Amino acid sequence: MKKLISLALLAYLGSSVVSAQELxxxxxxxxxxxxxxxxxxxxxxxNYWQNHGKYNMDIKVDTDTKVVSGSEEIVxxxxxxxxxxxxAIRFVNNLHKPTAPRSGSVSQDFLSAGLSISAFSVDGExxxxxxxxxxxxGNVRLKKPLAPKSKITIKINWDYPLSKxxxxxxxxxxxxxxxxxxxxxxxxxxxxxxWDRIPHTDRAEFYNDFNDYTFSxxxxxxxxxxxxxxxxxxxxxxxPEIASRLKKSYLTxxxxxxxNEQELKDGKVTMQKDWNTWKFKANHITDVCFGLSSxxxxxxxxxxVDTKANRRVSTQAAYNVKSKDFPNSVKNNLYALNWFxxxxxxVPYPFxxxxxxxxxxxxxxxxxVNDSDTGDPVFAQLVQDHEVAHTYFPFYMGIxxxxxxxxxxxxxxxxxxxxxxxxxxxEAADKFYKSFRVQRYINDKSTEEDQPIISMxxxxxxSGYGNNSYGKASLSYLALKDMLGDDLFKKALHHYMNxxxxxxxxxxxxxxxxxxxxxxxxxxxxQNWFFTNNYIDLALTKPQIASGKxxxxxxxEGGFAIPFDILVTDTExxxxxxxxxxxxxxxNQKEMTMTINTNRKIKSIKLDGGIFMDATPTDNxxxxx
Numbered sequence: 001m002k003k004l005i006s007l008a009l010l011a012y013l014g015s016s017v018v019s020a021q022e023l024x025x026x027x028x029x030x031x032x033x034x035x036x037x038x039x040x041x042x043x044x045x046x047n048y049w050q051n052h053g054k055y056n057m058d059i060k061v062d063t064d065t066k067v068v069s070g071s072e073e074i075v076x077x078x079x080x081x082x083x084x085x086x087x088a089i090r091f092v093n094n095l096h097k098p099t100a101p102r103s104g105s106v107s108q109d110f111l112s113a114g115l116s117i118s119a120f121s122v123d124g125e126x127x128x129x130x131x132x133x134x135x136x137x138g139n140v141r142l143k144k145p146l147a148p149k150s151k152i153t154i155k156i157n158w159d160y161p162l163s164k165x166x167x168x169x170x171x172x173x174x175x176x177x178x179x180x181x182x183x184x185x186x187x188x189x190x191x192x193x194x195w196d197r198i199p200h201t202d203r204a205e206f207y208n209d210f211n212d213y214t215f216s217x218x219x220x221x222x223x224x225x226x227x228x229x230x231x232x233x234x235x236x237x238x239x240p241e242i243a244s245r246l247k248k249s250y251l252t253x254x255x256x257x258x259x260n261e262q263e264l265k266d267g268k269v270t271m272q273k274d275w276n277t278w279k280f281k282a283n284h285i286t287d288v289c290f291g292l293s294s295x296x297x298x299x300x301x302x303x304x305v306d307t308k309a310n311r312r313v314s315t316q317a318a319y320n321v322k323s324k325d326f327p328n329s330v331k332n333n334l335y336a337l338n339w340f341x342x343x344x345x346x347v348p349y350p351f352x353x354x355x356x357x358x359x360x361x362x363x364x365x366x367x368x369v370n371d372s373d374t375g376d377p378v379f380a381q382l383v384q385d386h387e388v389a390h391t392y393f394p395f396y397m398g399i400x401x402x403x404x405x406x407x408x409x410x411x412x413x414x415x416x417x418x419x420x421x422x423x424x425x426x427e428a429a430d431k432f433y434k435s436f437r438v439q440r441y442i443n444d445k446s447t448e449e450d451q452p453i454i455s456m457x458x459x460x461x462x463s464g465y466g467n468n469s470y471g472k473a474s475l476s477y478l479a480l481k482d483m484l485g486d487d488l489f490k491k492a493l494h495h496y497m498n499x500x501x502x503x504x505x506x507x508x509x510x511x512x513x514x515x516x517x518x519x520x521x522x523x524x525x526x527q528n529w530f531f532t533n534n535y536i537d538l539a540l541t542k543p544q545i546a547s548g549k550x551x552x553x554x555x556x557e558g559g560f561a562i563p564f565d566i567l568v569t570d571t572e573x574x575x576x577x578x579x580x581x582x583x584x585x586x587x588n589q590k591e592m593t594m595t596i597n598t599n600r601k602i603k604s605i606k607l608d609g610g611i612f613m614d615a616t617p618t619d620n621x622x623x624x625x
Contacts, residue, residue, distance in 0.1 A: 042513030227290035229282030410473025492517030534559030
């Protein structure tokens with residue numbers, strides 16, 4: 001017993017022995033590696049699989065009743081080795097049902113009747129489905145089990161009311177709707193957990209398969225539809241001049257005002273049939289959504305994101321005429337798509353379009369963002385940068401955000417910070433990052449909320465969710481970047497992204513990919529940051545300053561392996577900065593001894609973590625008496 005306790009303590013404290021140890025894995029994750037669906041080198045294993053759906057959907061929006069209805073056909077491929085006796089059907093918007101579990105209170109305007117399915121069939125055979133008691137996930141028992149490596153065709157007719165209160169979706173104003181998570185989908189069946197049946201509770205986000213989508217949206221005349229995917233029939237739904245402007249925008253960096261206020265009022269934008277049917281297509285993508293408005297202004301341009309292929313991406317914006325932020329939206333996105341493609345993460349933007357739609361959510365969707373109007377152009381740009389950065393995490397990588405929010409929010413926060421340096425300078429970016437991403441976490445009085453980052457996101461409550469998902473995770477990525485240096489860090493990051501583009505990585509795939517990609521065993525670092533209750537707190541102790549030499553001990557009271565600067569100021573006011581990367585904590589994660597040889601007369605020594613804000617900064621300074 002004593003030996004077991006000692007081993008547990010060593011793992012918890014993150015001592016030097018962890019550099020050689022394996023990282024903790026839950027039993028189901030170990031089983032996935034044992035089955036060969038995942039490999040210890042970080043790549044998908046030789047037996048990796050993921051299921052796939054081909055969705056063909058016809059959706060109609062009644063802008064008077066605010067009811068969305070649709071019919072869909074799903075060709076679903078079971079690529080697993082398991083026989084499936086049931087289908088887990090996910091409908092996120094059942095969150096609005098009064099009986100749905102939610103992470104917080106809501107108003108009456110948030111509530112609705114939820115999904116109604118009027119027809120459901122599998123391979124032509126009708127199955128009676130009653131959604132009365134469904135939450136955000138329902139189960140349909142198959143009459144004939146779905147064997148491994150086989151397909152079925154599912155047909156569903158459905159409708160639901162848009163909630164009056166708009167959040168990630170719903171009614172934005174009487175003329176404008178944002179329609180997301182609008183269709184019943186087959187939930188993810190994966191190699192480490194089976195069916196994803198975790199309910200959506202309006203906090204943790206989403207987990208979807210990579211599917212192919214062909215869909216139409218039927219909307220009344222004068223309503224412009226903005227959606228994920230390529231618009232297949234602009235000449236059928238737009239008047240010739242508007243269609244011409246849109247096509248021109250696909251070829252130029254110059255911002256085109258596709259539709260202005262007067263044209264919208266005069267009915268000169270869409271075809272003047274009672275209803276127009278807008279057709280879209282997007283393949284190998286995790287979701288599709290759309291917004292529609294009869295009053296929103298429409299801007300567009302495009303930018304080359306891949307100079308080798310000379311590939312352009314359309315960037316569009318739809319917004320209220322009174323907006324203060326959105327007139328700059330296309331300009332900001334032209335910059336962001338170019339910067340993300342060529343700097344960090346340095347992977348060309350992978351889709352054909354990015355549309356910014358004015359709403360209330362500050363939320364990402366494939367090829368779209370739904371952002372609020374803040375009245376602060378700098379903050380608005382940062383929010384849009386953050387949401388666009390999600391293109392890579394979780395949409396380029398099919399991350400399970402419900403369980404592992406830090407695998408996407410942490411990266412989006414990191415990319416938001418890095419592009420912020422390019423846009424506004426390091427001082428401004430540091431100031432914002434500290435005040436918005438770190439300060440609340442490091443000064444949280446309820447520190448028992450602070451759980452190891454590896455904790456499942458849907459099981460972390462209060463501030464712990466935000467701390468793990470955003471600030472702490474981002475700090476871990478930036479600490480690793482500091483330790484490896486930009487070139488090696490980018491090489492390892494690209495190795496991870498290339499391994500898991502279009503697939504479903506889990507945290508251990510990230511750890512193993514970064515180990516392989518960097519050519520180093522970084523398990524000690526991942527153990528330190530992801531599997532402990534560490535925090536940020538250094539202390540400068542035992543200073544001994546004599547002629548020509550200063551020796552002192554830096555204690556890592558909080559435990560996190562962070563980078564920091566040592567600022568040595570002499571009596572003439574000159575300061576020397578000595579930078580230390582997180583590598584200094586590999587051998588001993590509790591303390592290090594520092595000796596400085598100098599001919600100068602030292603006045604003070606200070607530890608400065610920069611964005612790695614210290615929990616007790618008062619013990620980071622020593623003043624020579």
